[in-house]
Amino acid sequence: MVMLFPSPATAALLVLVVVLLQLQLWSAEAQVAVGSGPPAGCPSPDRCGNVSVPFPFGIRAGCSLAGFDLTCDTTTNPPRLMIGNGTLQVVSISLADATVRALDLAGAVNITYDGNVSGNGTWRSLGATVGGPFVVADLRNQLVVTGCNIQVTLMGDRANGITGCSSFCSINDRWTSFVANVSGNASCSGIGCCKTPIPIGRTSYLVDYKTLESSHEHDNKLPNVVRVAEQGWFDGAVAADLLDNSKRDKSPLTPVPVVLDWVVAFTLETALFSAQTGQFADDGNWSCPTAGSGRKTACLSTFSVCRNITGNYRLGYVCQCDKGYDGNPYVTDGCQDIDECEQAEEHGCFGECTNTRGAFLCRCPRGARGNATIPNGCTKSNLGLTIGVGIGSGAALFILALGAVFLTRKIKQRRARTLRQKFFKQNRGHLLQQLVSQKADIAERMIIPLAELEKATNNFDESRELGGGGHGTVYKGILSDLHVVAIKKSNVTVQREIDEFINETEVPLLVYEFISNGTLYHHLHVEGPTSLPWEDRLRIATETARSLAYLHSAVSFPIIHRDIKSHNILLDGSLTTKVSDFGASRCIPAEQNGVTTAIQGTLGYLDPMYYYTGCLTEKSDIYSFGVVLMELLTRKKPHSYRSAEDESFVSHFTTLHAQGNLADILDAQVMEERKKEVNEVAVLAVACVKLKAEERPTMRQVEMTLESIRSSSLQQEVLHSVSTKNSKELHVSWSHAISEGTSLDSTRQYSLEEENLLSSRYPQ
Numbered sequence: 001m002v003m004l005f006p007s008p009a010t011a012a013l014l015v016l017v018v019v020l021l022q023l024q025l026w027s028a029e030a031q032v033a034v035g036s037g038p039p040a041g042c043p044s045p046d047r048c049g050n051v052s053v054p055f056p057f058g059i060r061a062g063c064s065l066a067g068f069d070l071t072c073d074t075t076t077n078p079p080r081l082m083i084g085n086g087t088l089q090v091v092s093i094s095l096a097d098a099t100v101r102a103l104d105l106a107g108a109v110n111i112t113y114d115g116n117v118s119g120n121g122t123w124r125s126l127g128a129t130v131g132g133p134f135v136v137a138d139l140r141n142q143l144v145v146t147g148c149n150i151q152v153t154l155m156g157d158r159a160n161g162i163t164g165c166s167s168f169c170s171i172n173d174r175w176t177s178f179v180a181n182v183s184g185n186a187s188c189s190g191i192g193c194c195k196t197p198i199p200i201g202r203t204s205y206l207v208d209y210k211t212l213e214s215s216h217e218h219d220n221k222l223p224n225v226v227r228v229a230e231q232g233w234f235d236g237a238v239a240a241d242l243l244d245n246s247k248r249d250k251s252p253l254t255p256v257p258v259v260l261d262w263v264v265a266f267t268l269e270t271a272l273f274s275a276q277t278g279q280f281a282d283d284g285n286w287s288c289p290t291a292g293s294g295r296k297t298a299c300l301s302t303f304s305v306c307r308n309i310t311g312n313y314r315l316g317y318v319c320q321c322d323k324g325y326d327g328n329p330y331v332t333d334g335c336q337d338i339d340e341c342e343q344a345e346e347h348g349c350f351g352e353c354t355n356t357r358g359a360f361l362c363r364c365p366r367g368a369r370g371n372a373t374i375p376n377g378c379t380k381s382n383l384g385l386t387i388g389v390g391i392g393s394g395a396a397l398f399i400l401a402l403g404a405v406f407l408t409r410k411i412k413q414r415r416a417r418t419l420r421q422k423f424f425k426q427n428r429g430h431l432l433q434q435l436v437s438q439k440a441d442i443a444e445r446m447i448i449p450l451a452e453l454e455k456a457t458n459n460f461d462e463s464r465e466l467g468g469g470g471h472g473t474v475y476k477g478i479l480s481d482l483h484v485v486a487i488k489k490s491n492v493t494v495q496r497e498i499d500e501f502i503n504e505t506e507v508p509l510l511v512y513e514f515i516s517n518g519t520l521y522h523h524l525h526v527e528g529p530t531s532l533p534w535e536d537r538l539r540i541a542t543e544t545a546r547s548l549a550y551l552h553s554a555v556s557f558p559i560i561h562r563d564i565k566s567h568n569i570l571l572d573g574s575l576t577t578k579v580s581d582f583g584a585s586r587c588i589p590a591e592q593n594g595v596t597t598a599i600q601g602t603l604g605y606l607d608p609m610y611y612y613t614g615c616l617t618e619k620s621d622i623y624s625f626g627v628v629l630m631e632l633l634t635r636k637k638p639h640s641y642r643s644a645e646d647e648s649f650v651s652h653f654t655t656l657h658a659q660g661n662l663a664d665i666l667d668a669q670v671m672e673e674r675k676k677e678v679n680e681v682a683v684l685a686v687a688c689v690k691l692k693a694e695e696r697p698t699m700r701q702v703e704m705t706l707e708s709i710r711s712s713s714l715q716q717e718v719l720h721s722v723s724t725k726n727s728k729e730l731h732v733s734w735s736h737a738i739s740e741g742t743s744l745d746s747t748r749q750y751s752l753e754e755e756n757l758l759s760s761r762y763p764q
């Protein structure tokens, strides 16, 4: 087909006529309106052979947008999908690229030679679809020319040059041979062949052909063929084959692949040209419809966008799925999320891929680090190893720590055992053994394991507290043999006492028989006229004296109670006396007559000599006992009593006794009951509280005196049984506990406290 345009204006007019003709033609056919998806019954995608035909394309009537109707030629096997009535067979359709790949069955451009040096032709493979949505895709196609010494120019409708190239055959001067044999090499470098990209996409091209060799001697040495072909097609084997002169006859008929662009709402720029005004009138109907424009968009799917396509020849727009989505933007919900992770590496993920809506996450796998977006970018970090090593060494450390704790505990236990033994020795354990040597069965019970004491007191529970004694807290406990005991736990938080203990780690526990009936103090100092009968008072005094005498003399080292007072004389259910609170008791080595110690005792009972000199002897106990005797006689409280002359209790008693006015202070009840004995006891009491210690009687003498007073009293009275205690009534046990956590002060002197752990009620 030959077209001749005398002037650009005429050419435009002609094209316009053609376009209008085509538009009329299409409008006659049933087409889907822009803005509606494929009608019901239209398969989308449809198929022709193995080619998928998605909307806006269609092969059935009324199933495509205008211009996108394709023909499925089922007369061949496999069926061929054709564009319009032309020579282009569609190989594949891409919605994403808005391209169609087609085979140009015409092969080469039909050149009409003028019989001399030139010729012309037209590439019009799109045939009747001129003005339709398709154009040759910019830059994705090439002009490919084979031949000897020819020049080919590609032109637009107005004979405007677009591109061109020349092919030479390097003919020598003798014209005997030429070099055009490029077989075996894919290049098309200008020898026997030339190619060049086509920068402007059009529906048709004019081709101008010129022979550059005036002799025309080599006009047909090679087949002169002009093709419009997809980039990269004319290479290698294809080129070799098509340059083969022996195949020159069928060479121009070889189908050539061509890539076509398409747009929706297409408009040829020429269509906008007004011949009357000589201007382009852009109504914008070709562009992406905007809200309020009154036009419907072809981009029906969510997650899709519209893109204006403005070429040199044709206008329109295309729809694209959003990034990360794939599918058909021209149908409702056509764009679907891409699971990039199905082909993670193709999406540039070489690590751990996680798909998200419209995107994906790419990370190095657990235990590796680096850049997962590059191949082998992830390197196994030694994090896993670190964790492993961490766990390993953690476990090792744990075991070590356990071992350390275990060892420490062992060492502590050992040290505690050693200390206990030392203590046992230091605290005159042999004394204890001596005391109970005749009663072997008791000896075992003298020492009660700490665990049993803890059990007995419910771990020294507050609810078991009976009260705070002078040197610690007293708990009520029930031993496993159901003996109710009072357990005295030294209060180490009292600094003074801490100082007096051998070391801070040792907490002595004193276990007493639980004395249910209270102290002498409580029994004596009652409201009302009558208190303890004189009988009992005398007995209690005797029993107390007996206990103390035993402590002072019955053993190899004298033990000084140091805190004799009515509070510390306990009475059990039958008012039997138990001397208690040996917390301050002091054992004096035999060769020593007195030991200088910190003053301990209770005001009112305290030996003033001991108080002033700090020198402790058994006589201090005797003084205190003398005060107790006075207390029994008078039912006055020694620590709080003040006479009218502001004299102390002892001083006042002594004065009255000297004056013979003892009746002034004596308990009326006692006066009533035993006048004679009362006087004897008063004499004894005054002797006990002599200021000079050496003038005081010994405890044994006191005991004897009291015994004799009592026996004479008993002779007069109905026999009053004095309970004789058997071994089972040895109520006192001792133990000491190790209080862990404080440091051992080994530099401390063994001193006053060495007998702290001993307590009372020794067998009689």
Ligand SMILES: *[C@@H]1O[C@H](CO)[C@@H](O)[C@H](O)[C@H]1NC(C)=O
Pocket (backbone or CB within 6 Å): 050, 051, 078, 091, 092
């Ligand atoms: C269609 O089939 C032909 C041969 O029958 C093949 O060459 C071509 O690659 C196929 N196209 C697709 C898209 O499968």
Ligand SMILES: *[C@@H]1O[C@H](CO)[C@@H](O)[C@H](O)[C@H]1NC(C)=O
Pocket (backbone or CB within 6 Å): 084, 085, 128, 129
């Ligand atoms: C296609 O060819 C048929 C006849 O084969 C003709 O009737 C029809 O008009 C042609 N259509 C176009 C668009 O050229």
Ligand SMILES: *[C@@H]1O[C@H](CO)[C@@H](O)[C@H](O)[C@H]1NC(C)=O
Pocket (backbone or CB within 6 Å): 001, 106, 110, 111, 112
């Ligand atoms: C080429 O043009 C000639 C004459 O115009 C015509 O006879 C021939 O069929 C054409 N060939 C093709 C492939 O169009």
Ligand SMILES: *[C@@H]1O[C@H](CO)[C@@H](O)[C@H](O)[C@H]1NC(C)=O
Pocket (backbone or CB within 6 Å): 002, 004, 112, 113, 114, 119, 120, 121
């Ligand atoms: C094309 O070829 C024809 C016939 O040879 C000639 O009349 C015409 O001028 C040529 N057109 C161009 C643009 O060269």
Ligand SMILES: *[C@@H]1O[C@H](CO)[C@@H](O)[C@H](O)[C@H]1NC(C)=O
Pocket (backbone or CB within 6 Å): 115, 116, 117
């Ligand atoms: C071919 O062209 C040359 C010069 O361009 C001219 O002299 C000659 O007459 C032409 N031959 C024909 C057959 O037109």
Ligand SMILES: *[C@@H]1O[C@H](CO)[C@@H](O)[C@H](O)[C@H]1NC(C)=O
Pocket (backbone or CB within 6 Å): 181, 182, 183, 243, 244, 245, 246
């Ligand atoms: C091209 O050269 C090869 C050897 O290099 C030869 O076999 C082949 O026949 C040649 N082809 C032509 C068309 O001369």
Ligand SMILES: *[C@@H]1O[C@H](CO)[C@@H](O)[C@H](O)[C@H]1NC(C)=O
Pocket (backbone or CB within 6 Å): 184, 185, 186, 187
């Ligand atoms: C083909 O040509 C290239 C240069 O374009 C050259 O490097 C290569 O060696 C050639 N191959 C053969 C087989 O001749």
Ligand SMILES: *[C@@H]1O[C@H](CO)[C@@H](O)[C@H](O)[C@H]1NC(C)=O
Pocket (backbone or CB within 6 Å): 283, 285, 294, 295
């Ligand atoms: C452009 O679109 C508007 C609104 O749809 C319409 O009225 C107008 O005729 C269209 N223009 C052309 C040239 O089709």
Ligand SMILES: *[C@@H]1O[C@H](CO)[C@@H](O)[C@H](O)[C@H]1NC(C)=O
Pocket (backbone or CB within 6 Å): 284, 287, 288, 306, 307, 308
């Ligand atoms: C498309 O082009 C029209 C006209 O130039 C313009 O108004 C519109 O904003 C463009 N749309 C996009 C999405 O670029």
Ligand SMILES: *[C@@H]1O[C@H](CO)[C@@H](O)[C@H](O)[C@H]1NC(C)=O
Pocket (backbone or CB within 6 Å): 371, 372, 373, 374
């Ligand atoms: C990972 O590699 C890519 C490509 O080399 C680079 O663009 C990107 O910035 C890198 N990312 C990181 C986190 O280094």
